[in-house]
Amino acid sequence: MSPKPLRFLSADCPFQDSRVVILGVPLERTVTFRGGPAQAPSAIRYASRSLESFSAISRRDLTEVGLCDLGDLDTERSLEEILGELEREVRRLLGAGKRPVILGGEHTVTLGCVRGAKDALGRLQLLVLDAHSDFRDEYLGERISHATVSRRAGETVGRLFIVGARSFVGTELSEPFFIAPAEIPEVLQKDVPVWLSVDLDVLDPSLCPGVTNPEPGGLSYHQVIEIFKSLRGFHVAGMDLVELAPPFDPSEVSAITAAKLLIEAILLFWG
Numbered sequence: 001m002s003p004k005p006l007r008f009l010s011a012d013c014p015f016q017d018s019r020v021v022i023l024g025v026p027l028e029r030t031v032t033f034r035g036g037p038a039q040a041p042s043a044i045r046y047a048s049r050s051l052e053s054f055s056a057i058s059r060r061d062l063t064e065v066g067l068c069d070l071g072d073l074d075t076e077r078s079l080e081e082i083l084g085e086l087e088r089e090v091r092r093l094l095g096a097g098k099r100p101v102i103l104g105g106e107h108t109v110t111l112g113c114v115r116g117a118k119d120a121l122g123r124l125q126l127l128v129l130d131a132h133s134d135f136r137d138e139y140l141g142e143r144i145s146h147a148t149v150s151r152r153a154g155e156t157v158g159r160l161f162i163v164g165a166r167s168f169v170g171t172e173l174s175e176p177f178f179i180a181p182a183e184i185p186e187v188l189q190k191d192v193p194v195w196l197s198v199d200l201d202v203l204d205p206s207l208c209p210g211v212t213n214p215e216p217g218g219l220s221y222h223q224v225i226e227i228f229k230s231l232r233g234f235h236v237a238g239m240d241l242v243e244l245a246p247p248f249d250p251s252e253v254s255a256i257t258a259a260k261l262l263i264e265a266i267l268l269f270w271g
C-alpha cells in the first residue's frame with residue numbers, strides 16, 4: 001500500500017491535467033501576537049473533508065475543476081529563501097497556465113506570491129481583504145513582516161486596493177487605496193490580472209476567531225462571498241488565504257470557514 005497524503009477536498013487531479021493548483025506555505029516567522037499559522041494548511045485541508053464539493057452558490061462542483069494539491073513548501077529555512085522559492089513556484093504555475101491557490105501561513109507569503117505573479121504576467125493589480133492596513137514601512141526593525149506586507153506587496157505590484165480594513169496607524173485612513181466592497185468593480189481594471197489576498201481576519205471574529213490578530217467589527221461571510229462574486233468578469237490570476245491560527249479555535253469552525261471560502265472562490269473564479 002502507499003500512504004495517502006492529506007489533500008484538499010477533491011484535489012485529486014494529476015498536475016499536468018490540472019487548472020487550479022493548491023500549495024501550502026506553513027510560514028510562521030514574523031508573527032508577533034499569537035502563533036498558529038504554521039498549522040493552517042493542514043487544518044484547512046482536514047476541515048475541507050467535512051464539506052460538500054458542490055456549491056449551491058455557483059451551482060458547480062469542485063470535482064469538475066481539475067484541482068491539484070502539491071502539498072506544502074519546505075519552510076525550514078530563512079524567510080528570504082522561503083519567499084524566493086514561493087516566488088519561483090507561483091511564476092512556474094502561472095507560466096504553465098495554472099491558477100495558484102496559496103495556503104498560508106502568515107500574511108508575509110503574499111509578498112512571494114505577487115513577486116512571482118508580477119514576473120509571470122507583467123501587469124498585475126492586488127486586492128487585499130484584511131482587517132489590518134499592514135502598511136507600516138518597518139515593524140520591530142523588519143522591513144519584511146506580516147505588519148508591512150501590504151506596503152511591500154503594493155510596491156511590487158504598483159496597483160493595490162485594501163477592503164475591510166479597520167485597524168490603522170496614524171494618518172493611513174486617508175490613503176485612497178482603502179476602499180469599500182462596492183467600489184471594487186469601479187477601481188479594478190478589466191484588462192489587468194488580479195491577485196487576491198484573503199486575510200481571514202477580514203471576517204468578524206465571531207465567525208472566524210481562530211486568527212493571529214482578531215479585530216472586532218468585521219465582514220460577514222456573505223459579504224465576503226459578495227466580494228468574490230463582484231470579481232467575476234475580472235481576470236483573477238491566483239489567490240492566497242492567510243493568517244488562520246488553528247490553536248485559537250478548538251471548535252474548528254474557523255478552519256471550516258476558510259475551506260468553504262476557498263471552495264466558493266475557486267468555483268466562482270475558475271469553475
Ligand SMILES: [Mn+2]
Pocket residue numbers: 130131132199201202213243
Ligand atoms: Mn490582518
